[in-house]
Amino acid sequence: MDVQANIDTEKLVLDLFEVEGVKFGNYTLKSGVQAPVYIDLRVVVSYPELMVRVSEMLWKASQNVKSEYKSICGVPYTALPLATCISAKENIPMLIRRKEAKGYGTKKLIEGKYNDGDNCLIIEDVCTSGSSVLDTVQALKTCGIKVSDAIVLLDREQGAVDVLKQHGITLHSVMGLNQVMEILERSKKIDCEMVEKVRSFLQVNRFTPSTNTQPCQPNQIKKLSFTERGKLCTNQMTKKLFGIMEEKKSNLVVSADFTQSQQILELVDKVGPHVCMVKTHIDIVEDFSQDFITKLLQMAQKHKFLLFEDRKYADIGNTVKLQYNNGIYHVSSWADIINAHCISGLGVLAALKQIGLEKNKGCLLVAEMSSTGNMITAEYTAATVKLAEENKDFVIGFICQNRLSDDPTLLHLTPGVQLKKGSDDLGQQYLTPEEVISKRGNDVIIVGRGITQSADVINTAIAYKQSAYNAYCQLLQ
Ligand code: 5BU
16 A cells, blocks of 8 residues: 555544544444444545545545446445445446335336446445345346446455455455554554454454355356256256256246136146246135146146246245145145245245155245345345255255356246346336346246237247247257
């Protein structure tokens, strides 16, 4: 660091301390952990001169970024004004990530102009585990925007560099917490006892990269065919699905979201020869009967497809067990595959497994969703991937938007697919089959209205099938 940079950093640290952006004492963090240091840079918006200085130092740090980028994006909310200052001063376009929990109507996840494949530089104020940066990266990725670098003003030095590195992101920081403490101790703002306290806190409270959390790049995926992958499987349901996919040359699942059983039966009789699986939401069927299930099973046999009930079990173990096995639908008696959100903990999977395992059924874990503003975080996705990898006797893969595991025996199924990229008016977001399979490296597309609302369901299903299967074949070359 040059002398001027040292002077600037020192002055900034003292000023941040002065305005209580950095505080020492006893604080309970969001996570419930007790910490001797608290950093909250939201306060800088009340000191415009300081805000400009912070943004200038962030910009300086960005000079070390080697990759080219088209735009910058501040992690909401504190880094938004910082990114705005940089954007205005340096004349570099900015993107805004919406943080709202729900996408109402046509509100987009990312505001601003961008093109598919653009690289975007992330701006952040403070980094602890890197999870907020990853949430923004995830949102950008959903819109086809890449991220290779992030700039942070203050790295708490608790492991964010390694966590982000595992996701292919280089973190550049203006300063680290140890440097901040050195400056404050030298300036007699804190004593050596406090410095020691913070140091040991940082040592104990470290975040380490978890295994297999990184969405794999398609070019890193082992180029194994469905048949080769099927041979590696010990789970009989995964093996069966790989076999059907290869035999029918189809990695297409149709989502039969109709409310009348006759509509579903007519649809599956038409598209059955072209799909590897039919997905149902059995609780939307108004005239449900055992006879309907019998006919559906006959169709499954006739056209050789599996049945996937998209129930997304998510309650405590005891309840999901009853939901899966009992009620009027008796899902476990007919659905080959079900899915679950593991939000409520390990009990969901343990319960579903108690019923499903001995019936040789399979389960997909919802690791990512297609809807705008969904609240799944990068940590949640990573924990779900780990759970799947540890329960491969029952879990056959994921419902996701990106390839999440490089384990060839786990399947990646992606909903939110239409022949044209776009969205509906209730937050559903669509990617194309090519994007899902060849660019993002997933295995299977799930298509609902793209087929069900078409005037010619058979030929439309064929078009989706061919486009997804060709994309898979291209990956093998
Ligand atoms: P669509 O008509 O192609 O938008 O239907 C998609 C289907 O996939 C629908 O049944 C949803 O319930 C389901 N889905 C989804 O769209 N997005 C998700 O993230 C998950 C399921 Br999980």
